[in-house]
Amino acid sequence: MSGTLYGVGLGPGDPDLITLKAARLIGNATTIAYPTLAGGDSFARAIAADLIPEGAHEIRMDVPMTTAREPAQAAYDKGAADIANALKTGQNVVCLCEGDPFFYGSFMYLFARLARDFDVEVIPGVSSVTACAAEARMPLAARNERLTILPGPLPEDELRTRIDGAESVAIMKVGRHLPKIRAVLDDLNLTAQATYIERASLPEQKVLPLAEAPEKAPYFSMILLTKGADPWL
Amino acid sequence: MSGTLYGVGLGPGDPDLITLKAARLIGNATTIAYPTLAGGDSFARAIAADLIPEGAHEIRMDVPMTTAREPAQAAYDKGAADIANALKTGQNVVCLCEGDPFFYGSFMYLFARLARDFDVEVIPGVSSVTACAAEARMPLAARNERLTILPGPLPEDELRTRIDGAESVAIMKVGRHLPKIRAVLDDLNLTAQATYIERASLPEQKVLPLAEAPEKAPYFSMILLTKGADPWL
Numbered sequence: 485m486s487g488t489l490y491g492v493g494l495g496p497g498d499p500d501l502i503t504l505k506a507a508r509l510i511g512n513a514t515t516i517a518y519p520t521l522a523g524g525d526s527f528a529r530a531i532a533a534d535l536i537p538e539g540a541h542e543i544r545m546d547v548p549m550t551t552a553r554e555p556a557q558a559a560y561d562k563g564a565a566d567i568a569n570a571l572k573t574g575q576n577v578v579c580l581c582e583g584d585p586f587f588y589g590s591f592m593y594l595f596a597r598l599a600r601d602f603d604v605e606v607i608p609g610v611s612s613v614t615a616c617a618a619e620a621r622m623p624l625a626a627r628n629e630r631l632t633i634l635p636g637p638l639p640e641d642e643l644r645t646r647i648d649g650a651e652s653v654a655i656m657k658v659g660r661h662l663p664k665i666r667a668v669l670d671d672l673n674l675t676a677q678a679t680y681i682e683r684a685s686l687p688e689q690k691v692l693p694l695a696e697a698p699e700k701a702p703y704f705s706m707i708l709l710t711k712g713a714d715p716w717l
Numbered sequence: 718m719s720g721t722l723y724g725v726g727l728g729p730g731d732p733d734l735i736t737l738k739a740a741r742l743i744g745n746a747t748t749i750a751y752p753t754l755a756g757g758d759s760f761a762r763a764i765a766a767d768l769i770p771e772g773a774h775e776i777r778m779d780v781p782m783t784t785a786r787e788p789a790q791a792a793y794d795k796g797a798a799d800i801a802n803a804l805k806t807g808q809n810v811v812c813l814c815e816g817d818p819f820f821y822g823s824f825m826y827l828f829a830r831l832a833r834d835f836d837v838e839v840i841p842g843v844s845s846v847t848a849c850a851a852e853a854r855m856p857l858a859a860r861n862e863r864l865t866i867l868p869g870p871l872p873e874d875e876l877r878t879r880i881d882g883a884e885s886v887a888i889m890k891v892g893r894h895l896p897k898i899r900a901v902l903d904d905l906n907l908t909a910q911a912t913y914i915e916r917a918s919l920p921e922q923k924v925l926p927l928a929e930a931p932e933k934a935p936y937f938s939m940i941l942l943t944k945g946a947d948p949w950l
Contacts, residue, residue, distance in 0.1 A: 493847070500738035503728065503843060507737055584847040587864075592856035599854065606851035608918075610736060610841045614726070614817040618839035621832065623825035630879065631820075631866040638861055646863065649882070 486602055487576040489567060491585040491595060493609020494531040497704075498685035501610045502532070509607065510535040513578040515570045517543035517563065519590050527704075528580035543567060543577070547590065551637075560590070564597035571602050584609045588635070588656060613654045616681040616706045620691050624710070625652050636661035636707075644668045651711050658705040662697065665707060669694065678709045720809040722800060722835055724818040724828060726842020727764040730937075731918035734843045735765070742840065743768040746811040748803045750776035750796065752823050760937075761813035776800060776810070780823065784870075793823070797830035804835050817842045821868070821889060846887045849914040849939045853924050857943070858885050869894035869940075877901045884944050891938040895930065898940060902927065911942045 490509050495501035502510075510516070510532050520526040523546040529536070545563030548555040567577050585591035585606050595604060613633060617624045625631045632650035634643060636658045647653055647668060655665055658680075669675045680697035682690045682705035690698075694707060723742050728734035735743075743749070743765050753759040756779040762769070778796030781788040800810050818824035818839050828837060846866060850857045858864045865883035867876060869891045880886055880901060888898055891913075902908045913930035915923045915938035923931075927940060 493843075495736065496841075498738070500741075501736045501841065503734045503736055504740055505731070505733035508733075584843075584851075586850040586856040587847050588858055588860075592859055595854075595856065604854075606854065608729075608734065608843045608847040608851040610726075610817075610843055611847055614820050614841040614844055617817075617819040618841040621828075621837075621839065623819040623828065625821055625866065625868075626825055627821075628868045628870050630868070630871075633858065633864040633866070635858075635861045635863070638863075 485574055487571040487574050488603040488605060489571060489594070489598055490576065490578045491581055491591040491604065491606045492578055493581050493584040493589075493607055494528055495610035496583060496612045496615035496685045497527070497531055497683060499531055499534060501615065501685055502535070503607065503609065506607050506609065507535055509578050510580070511537065513537060513540050513576070515541040515543065515575045515577045516580060517545065517567055517577055518580040519545045519547045519563070521547060522549040526580075528582045531582065532580050541570070543570065557593070560593040560597065564594050567594065568598060568602070581609065584611045587611050612656070612684055612704070612706060615684045616654070616708055619684050619689060620679045620681050620708055622679060622708050622710060624654070624708070636665055640664050640668060644672065647674070647709070648672055653709040655707040655709070657703060658701045658707055659703040660701070662701040662705075666694065669709070674709060674711070677711060678707050681706050681708065718807055719835055720804040720807050722804060722827070722831055722837045723809065723811045724814055724824040724837065724839045725811055726814050726817040726840055727761060728843035729816060729845045729848035729918045730760070730764055730916060732764055732767060734848065734918055735768070736840065736842065739840050739842065740768055742811050743813070744770065746770060746773050746809070748774040748776065748808045748810045749813060750778065750800055750810055751813040752778045752780045752796070754780060755782040759813075761815045764815065765813050774803070776803065790826070793826040793830065797827050800827065801831060801835070814842065817844045820844050845889070845917055845937070845939060848917045849887070849941055852917045852922060853912045853914050853941055855912060855941050855943055857887070857941070869898055873897050873901060877905065880907070880942070881905055886942040888940040888942070890936060891934045891940055892936040893934070895934040895938075899927065902942070907942060907944070910944060911940050914939050914941065
């Protein structure tokens with residue numbers, strides 16, 4: 485009898501934003517798995533650190549720092565194989581996921597590799613989009629408003645077209661794409677309506693009007709934009 | 718010294734998807750507030766029921782069942798006044814919000830009325846979008862994919878245009894708009910890629926291919942659509 489793989493969303497970073505279900509699964513885990521960036525620290529593990537039982541077996545997936553697809557996929561191949569080995573011995577595996585597992589999360593690569601052969605349960609988490617909205621005090625969408633979520637790495641032309649045709653917009657994974665995004669928003673005359681948020685919910689969080697955003701943005705940064713004038717009143 | 722208003726996201730319905738922070742705030746509350754539908758039951762209160770301390774003072778906001786704007790706004794005016802009265806006596810007020818407070822949540826109407834005069838803290842919650850994705854086992858977005866969130870009450874033409882130009886799509890508040898949405902998706906040849914979810918995370922949850930969805934959908938139902946062919950592999 486194989487074990488179950490739990491893909492557990494941890495929320496945006498503040499351990500207090502972990503759900504009761506995720507906290508219980510982590511607290512009872514005998515095997516946990518998580519990605520690390522190029523063998524360095526794991527943000528997911530850091531969020532859950534206080535809940536991980538002493539002596540739990542840990543499966544690290546060292547995801548290389550590259551935009552190329554193959555090396556990352558090879559890392560998930562190895563991670564999935566390690567997790568499968570644990571599941572086959574009857575162990576449950578709790579995979580720690582920043583934010584939500586199915587929303588720009590690396591867990592979906594494990595899901596694609598393992599869901600056909602093993603029981604997999606996905607536990608949703610607070611996404612960075614609503615966490616940023618809460619910290620920026622910007623309601624995202626009310627009534628019949630639309631919300632468009634765009635990744636910062638999109639080409640400039642596509643960003644421009646998508647933002648121009650949208651109402652509320654969340655631009656994820658800003659990082660090194662900040663200058664490009666700034667240029668697009670300036671060009672569309674939307675800079676004054678945009679807010680920059682980095683490391684939402686963590687002690688080092690920043691929330692700034694886009695015009696005052698730093699020159700260099702970390703990967704975990706976002707721009708929120710609402711075009712309505714106090715549309716939620 | 719006035720109290721603080723906490724807008725607390727409760728997630729999609731399973732009390733186990735409440736965050737640790739929200740659970741603590743509710744568990745320590747002396748005054749809670751929540752909307753009810755036309756004086757009936759409150760879904761928000763039901764989600765949090767096991768956490769609410771005995772003897773907590775409860776502020777009910779009876780939101781009328783209508784799409785007209787004024788009666789609902791009058792209900793929020795009264796709710797905001799009741800909450801303000803409690804805050805002025807130095808009490809903190811914990812406002813219970815289904816899902817996330819700033820994502821199609823009625824809390825934004827209270828925020829608009831009270832945030833200028835009182836301390837307001839927003840605690841994000843798991844949104845129904847990622848909860849539905851988890852239950853439907855449909856990863857929402859990876860890498861550079863875009864996600865568009867649309868309310869079901871949008872006019873048919875606008876739905877058609879928005880869905881046609883999008884990648885992954887979540888259609889919220891399906892309810893009585895199901896026949897219209899079905900027609901649009903049929904017309905765009907997208908029915909086979911669409912999944913219907915109602916009451917995600919609750920015991921009575923349904924997850925069905927759109928073609929097998931019931932004739933009548935409750936308000937808390939959603940359609941998820943991903944156009945990519947196994948795009949997360």
